[in-house]
Amino acid sequence: MTWRASILTLYPAMFPGPLGHSLAGRALAAGAWALDAHDMRAFATDRHRSVDDTPFGGGPGMVLRPDIVDAALDAVDDGRPLICLTPRGAPLTQATIRALAAGPGLVALCGRFEGIDQRVIDARAMREISIGDYVLSGGEPAALVLLDACVRLLPGVMHSHESGREESFTLPLLEYPHYTRPAVWQGRAVPDVLMSGHHADIAAWRRHQAEALTRQRRPDLWHAYRQLPEAATRLIEPRSEGPSP
Numbered sequence: 240m241t242w243r244a245s246i247l248t249l250y251p252a253m254f255p256g257p258l259g260h261s262l263a264g265r266a267l268a269a270g271a272w273a274l275d276a277h278d279m280r281a282f283a284t285d286r287h288r289s290v291d292d293t294p295f296g297g298g299p300g301m302v303l304r305p306d307i308v309d310a311a312l313d314a315v316d317d318g319r320p321l322i323c324l325t326p327r328g329a330p331l332t333q334a335t336i337r338a339l340a341a342g343p344g345l346v347a348l349c350g351r352f353e354g355i356d357q358r359v360i361d362a363r364a365m366r367e368i369s370i371g372d373y374v375l376s377g378g379e380p381a382a383l384v385l386l387d388a389c390v391r392l393l394p395g396v397m398h399s400h401e402s403g404r405e406e407s408f409t410l411p412l413l414e415y416p417h418y419t420r421p422a423v424w425q426g427r428a429v430p431d432v433l434m435s436g437h438h439a440d441i442a443a444w445r446r447h448q449a450e451a452l453t454r455q456r457r458p459d460l461w462h463a464y465r466q467l468p469e470a471a472t473r474l475i476e477p478r479s480e481g482p483s484p
């Protein structure tokens with residue numbers, strides 16, 4: 240069965256958006272995955288087609304009504320994971336992405352305004368996910384981020400040599416830096432070792448770079464890496480795609 244994403248939003252025209260291009264777009268056109276975006280306003284019942292109301296307890300902004308969101312969920316809920324995008328959610332990791340990509344697809348609920356009435360999130364046991372510690376104006380860009388990361392892992396989406404690297408043995412390391420031609424650019428030369436043709440030296444240099452960068456920029460990942468048994472850290476090449484602390 241085709242991996243399918245259903246999006247609940249007030250702005251269905253934002254989809255597929257960037258995912259209609261490049262790798263994800265070609266895979267979508269080829270039927271390697273499917274996407275449907277639903278306008279929650281279609282589930283409004285009053286003549287003003289209102290989907291939000293003022294927050295109980297006061298405060299600024301508007302809150303998406305639980306009855307509207309519930310009706311929209313009814314239209315798409317078929318057992319796929321139900322995801323609510325919210326800055327209060329669990330931080331999104333590559334491990335979560337891998338698990339979602341391995342399943343049947345997902346339903347993503349995009350908030351707007353101040354957010355969504357908590358009762359419908361609880362009643363549906365939705366999984367609350369955040370894409371980072373900052374506040375967006377809506378859940379749509381967050382859903383696009385989530386989908387982009389899932390889709391590139393689907394079978395047949397990446398070229399085999401790339402997807403072959405996408406194994407579950409992923410080290411909590413940032414990736415080493417990349418260089419391409421010209422060998423000297425604006426007086427800056429590519430590191431000598433990369434021109435040497437010595438594969439073992441290159442691998443050692445890359446590993447060293449990855450470790451130094453991780454220690455400097457991401458103490459959390461570095462700590463997780465240091466906990467691993469020595470043998471596990473020698474198994475594969477470091478890369479940036481997979482740090483899952």
Ligand code: SAH
Nearest residue numbers: 324325326350354369370374375377378381
């Ligand atoms: N009042 C909320 C912010 C609402 S932002 C608060 O302070 O927590 C409006 C919508 O944007 C949210 O309902 C959510 O769907 C989306 N959103 C904002 N930041 C996000 C993030 N970091 N990750 C995922 N979704 C986010």
